[in-house]
Amino acid sequence: MKTLISSVSVFNGEILLEGLHDVVFDDTGILSVQPAGMREAATAEVTLDGTGRTLLPGLIDSHVHITDPQQLDQLLDHGVTTALDMAMWPYEFQQQIRSEGHGTAIFTAGAPLVSHHGTHARIPNFPAESMTDDAEGARRLVRERVEQGSDYIKLILESPGHGGLEADVARAAVDEAHRAGKLVVAHAAAAGAYEIGVEVGVDILTHAPLDKKLPPRLLTDMLQKHIATSPTLTMMKGTADFYAAQGLDFAFANQAVADMHKAGTTILAGTDANQAPGVPANVVHGTSIHEELRLLAQAGLAPVEALQAATSLNAKVFGLEDRGVVEPGRRADLVLVSGDPTRDIAVTENLEGVWLGGRPTEGTK
Template sequence: MPRQGKPQSPIHLRSARMLDVNKGELLEPGSLLVLGDRIAEVSPASVPDDAVLIDLGDMTLLPGLMDMEVNLLLGGPDHRSPLNPVQDDPAVRTLRAVTNARRTLRAGFTTVRNLGLFVQTGGLLLDVAMKKAVDLGWIDGPWVVPAGHAITPTGGHLDPTMFQAFAPHIMPLTVEEGIANGVAEVRKAVRYQIKHGARVIKVCASNGVMSHTGPAGAQQYSNEELRAIVDEAHRAGLKVAAHCMGDDAIRNAIEAGIDCIEHGSLASDETLDLMVERGTFLVATTYLTDGMDVSRAAPELRAKAADVFPRSRATISKAIAKGVKVACGTDAPAIPHGKNAKELLALVERGMTPLQAIRAATTVAADLIDVTDRGRLESGLLADVIAVPGDPLADIGATEDVRFVMKAGRVFRHDESR
């Protein structure tokens, strides 16, 4: 649970408008009374005399947004070297995450899932450490749902030595660091992440576009291994998110009980229907098919991207039309940290209404991570509030222009004039 800060004066947030996410309506004016880390009252009839007024003027108040797939430990400042993922030591990587976390929060994203370290750390769960630092108020950042190390087979899509095609025995990785083969090892890998603070399990169920070891979407774990991973996570009360692109791999992941498919690029109509039937979530990461820079990738990888990305865009449009539960996720730094709202614009381009896109980053995301204390502007919920100019229901692009960010009642951004 978020920590309570020292007693402070109530805050009265006032603006031209605020969004009721459930009803899909803009309320005029926007008015919230915040006490401590919670919204005490919506549209209060009276305000305490000692309340501090923050008048945002011609702005729209929204719930803090959520990104369900980021890796704050990668990308960000000074990542020009393609070897950065294997050059940073754990200390440098953690400091890199501090910058990325702040940038993400200032962009209006107050909650993220950090989906899977795939670097050598000596078994340290750096995203769990980052979550603790954020919760304690040592660093500025969003609430973090950490996965620890991604569970992946040797040579799998999230085996970091695969990306650079390293020679044998360069940068050995342990089961604790997620490299696991066979039922016994995957169980051990999952148990290790849970023991040391993971709150979701990330598994690499299929190949990816940037994989050197086979075609995009080829299944990488056996069905038996997938079931073992799900069994371990579910018995501990954790959900499983699977990097998964190919149709057969997606279907087998769903049948194994995996809760959330990341990407889902090549899913067939029948598999999308199965997702609707089972209530499986999809984190589409669809903007990366528009904005991911593959210019430095090997020619064969660029060729895969040219083939898969257009098909992926069409798949996500079908998923939206069929009613798959699509939650917002960017796969940052596949797109830069702080540009997370680009995903909302892409979801609208694929067929969502602006309201549906905002729900993907609020109420649907909250459902995915099993929280009831955020995602809406309601009394008793966390005071995670952002403000954007204009009407985001008419122009989703407004979410790219966040000018005010409050998280748990504390102001992290307030652009008073432009």
């Protein structure tokens, strides 16, 4: 069934298109994006008036943790049509999530690679077989993840001496992952972890440092090596509050994003949405993406740049070529909001419709 949204403003994932447009789509994808009033756009079974509204690509959250299938519905209810999970086990649960096709589209790293000596190794029920402290073990684990169908590889890095993977182990994992054509995402919530991640050549650093500023030299190296960041400011804010007595400060994370943005680093929108027992902050699936966009804007990104971070840039960096933009031939993962989020990022919360693969979700008007 074709749907027409008429006379709507369109943020296509990169820019706000000039003037109003008629957008036609069905479950095969976006069919046309034309200036409003074109007769060809009027052949649709369902027509919605887009006056005063903006159509966006479905939002992409580049860092979530799924422990309950219902969390995928929560994400979709708030406009997140694609979620990138950063730690999922056991493998049987991963298979269940993939096979159900439940709620928002999900990609996953499977279980991350963790040192035996770090705090992540003490997470309840964390699989011991995903822990390693030697290079060959890291290569073996990466091969296992590839065989299990992981979409990318996740590593846990910490500042030297704080229990993360050592540099030589992380480097072996990166090499093996790249050999298999997989991106490497590295947990890095401290400046020292950023240093290791840049040194070994990961593709994406997730989180932002809470302990100190990033040195200018590191910012230059990130840019030269094309390393992106998903700073998860929502989680970092909650974590800094939880560990304030230990000297962690959200101001460092906020400054890191401002500095990376100024340096030209690719910044992605991710929340670390997570309700697992023992996490330092309860970041709610779905609502948190809108908080993340506000925090990115407060750190210096223009509203358009924050929207890019949650749409086209996430799609580009993670190789999701079929989504993240509003143009013919792409998936009809779409969000309709009241107002103009390219002027006021808080407008993303004014949801009036969400479509996943061209099909309206519950609550779409």
